[in-house]
Amino acid sequence: MYKVLVTDGISSTGLKSLMEHPHFVVERQPTLPVEELKKIIGDYDALIVRSQTKVTAELLQAAEKLRVIARAGVGVDNIDVNAATRKGIIVINAPGANTIAATEHTLAMMLSLARKIPQAHQKTSAGEWDRNSFKGVELYKKTLGVIGMGKIGTEVAKRAKSFGMNILGFDPYLTEDRAKKLGITKASLDLIATESDFITIHTPLTNDTRGLVNDDYLRKTKKGVRFVNCARGGVIDEKALVRAIQAGHVAGAALDVFEKEPVSDPDLLQNPNIIVTPHLGASTVEAQEKVAQEVSAEIIEIFETQSIQNAVNMPQMSGETQAKLQPYLLLGDQMGQVVIQLLNKQAPTKIEINYYGDLIDEDTELLTRTLLKGVLSYHLSDSVNLINALHLLKEQGVSYNVVKNATNKGFANYMELSVSQGSEEARIGATVLNGYGARILKINQYRIDVKPEKYLLYIKHRDVPGMIGKVGSLLGDHNINIGTMQVGRTEVGGEAIMVLTLDKTLSANVIQVLTGIDGLEEAQLLELSNVDVFEPGQLELEKVESI
Known part of the structure; x- marks a missing residue:
């Protein structure tokens, strides 16, 4: 028998398959204090949460x-996925179940914003008949800017078209062809700012x-623009938004997330031009049943057949495969994160992976998915995982190729x-060395030897005397400590690169000062989000002579 603990309010109807299964015992203890949860969590095989429980x-x-943590929803911000991965616990979610609910809530918020419905209701229910204070605007023939054309953004765009709205869509992976099929216009963020009457975040x-x-983005927007955010708090700078509304530049906002x-x-809660709801995007009867049904079905599959569909971290592997590939899985994710930043954070249209040496004899499908996930996660965050990475590549129209070389x-x-x-390309090469761990050995055409760290400073410069000293002195002047420094070049006096590991992040101001050094062509901070997910492992690798 497997014991499952449910600590948040989850639909009983959605949990029905799990509750009635002969091999599972489901216990519901919502709003359990964290100290009490710590005392009992050791007895359970699976945990189901929504957003309230902090794992x-x-x-x-x-x-x-x-063995399993299930998030009855999409976002896993309340779960320490790295800690779960280190313990070999699978984290799953229900990525598509609340799409319709979030889509419809966005439209409801936009209509409420346009017609001032909550404000009118509040005054009318208080006994005051006021038909003059709540003159709204129509959606018909207005321009809607959709920032983020994933599943929810796409569904919002489709429905907004039925109101006769003109749709501008921005997404790093939105192609002209897909925009044309949707009947919308592919746009830049700046175009959305200058042309949109409504802007919705997804x-x-x-x-x-x-x-x-x-503040900078809001200054670019059309006077009288209205914002809707039912995606994630933090995408909109709330203080800047309030300032723009108070100044009369932004007409209003409808916020479900904060x-x-x-x-x-109080600046958000008491502003008459801001509509607020308490993170209700996925709160429909149907959506809550769907997410509970999805995670229930997946938990049964994991324990009964070892099949995993919606893991947001590494799925289980055989002991032998894990011993061989585990160090490369972390490295692969890091390579993906670095290379997309080296492409100036642009969404790629083509990806190529080359394996050399003993790796060609291994089943590298999981490693390939990890590399691709690393690339995609820069723009798609936790919506991409090892399971859906290939599907998302196809959905975004990105081609990829895998080559195994002897x-x-x-x-x-x-x-x-x-x-x-x-015509723009970025390339990275790496390996894992026994006793030394992961090493980045190549960036574009330059050979280097760098251990992946959270903060890497990439510098492209002319190979002239004194450059290293100037960079080091400038960083020292800004109280930035250097861990290591590696230089790569193809010819004496030509172009070269410098890669430094840093103890902390850099401000845009420091980057700007660096680029002012004579002969320094480019400076870029590369950030890694997962430098400690896996231990290096016991895999024994030996460096062999170059041929």
């Missing part, structure tokens, strides 16, 4: 039997999207990953 690394230390929260709608939840900021490139195992968009 922390501390809690997981007590979860001796836990992006994940990443380093690039955090504060995407800020930087801090529950929201308590030559060893000077190492027992070696892999290269390249991404391209048009």
Whole structure:
């Protein structure tokens, strides 16, 4: 018998298949205090949560039997996925079950915003008949800017067209062909700002999207624009939005998600031009039943057949395969994250993976998916995982190719990953060395030897005397400590690169000052989000002579 603990309010109808299964015992303990949860979590094989329960690394230390954590929804912000992965716990979600609910809530918020329905209801229900204060605007022939054309953004665009709206869509992976099929216009963020009457947000929260709608962006927008956010708090800078509304530039906003939840900021809660709801995007009877049904079915499959469909972290592997590939899985994810940043954070149209040495004899499907996930996760965040990476590539129109080469490139195992968009290409090569761990050995055409770290500073420069000293001195002046520095060049006096590991991040101001150094052509901070997901492992690799 497998014991399943449900700690948040989950639909009983949706859990029916799990509750009636002869091999599972389901116990419901919603709103359980964290200290009580820590005391009992060690008895359970699976845990089902929504957004209220915080599954922390501390809690997981007590979860001796836990094999599966199921999020009855999409986002896994309340789950320490890295800690779960380290313990070999599978984290699953229900990525498509709340699409319709979130789509319809977005449209409801947009209509409420256009017609001031909540404000009119509040005044009327208080006994005041006021027909003059709530003059709205029509959606017909207005322009809607959709930032993020994933599943929900696409469904919003389809429905908004039925109101006779003109749709501008932005997404790193939106192609002209797909936009044409949807009957919308592919647009830049700036075009959406200058042309849209309504702007709705449907992006994940990443380093690039955090504060995407800020003071600078709001200044570009059309006077009288209205914003809707039912995606993720933090994409809109709330303070900047309030300032723009108070100044009369932005007509209003409808927000379902916030930087801090529950929201308590009076500037948001008491502003007559801002509509707020308490993160209700997925809160429909149907959506809650669907997410519960999806995770229930998946839990049964995992325990009964070892089949995994919606894992957001690494699925289980055989012991032998895990021993061989585990160090490369982390490295592959890191390579993907680095190479997409080297492509100036553009969405690629083509990806190529090359395996060399002993890796060609292994089943590298999981490793391939990991590399692709690393590339896609920069723009798609936690909406991409090892299971859906190939599907998302196809959906976004990105081609990929895998080549296995008999030559060893000077190492027992070696892999290269390249991404391209048009004539622009970025390439990275890496391996795992016994006793040394992961090493990045090639960036574009330059040979280097760098251990992946959270903060990497990539510099392209002329190979002239004094360059290293100038960079080091400047970083020191800004209190930035350098861990290591590696230089790569193809010829003396020509172009070269420098890759430094740093103890902390860099501000845009420091980057700007660096690029002011004579002969320094480019400086870019490369950030990795998962430098500690896996231990290096016990895989023994030997560097062999280059041929």
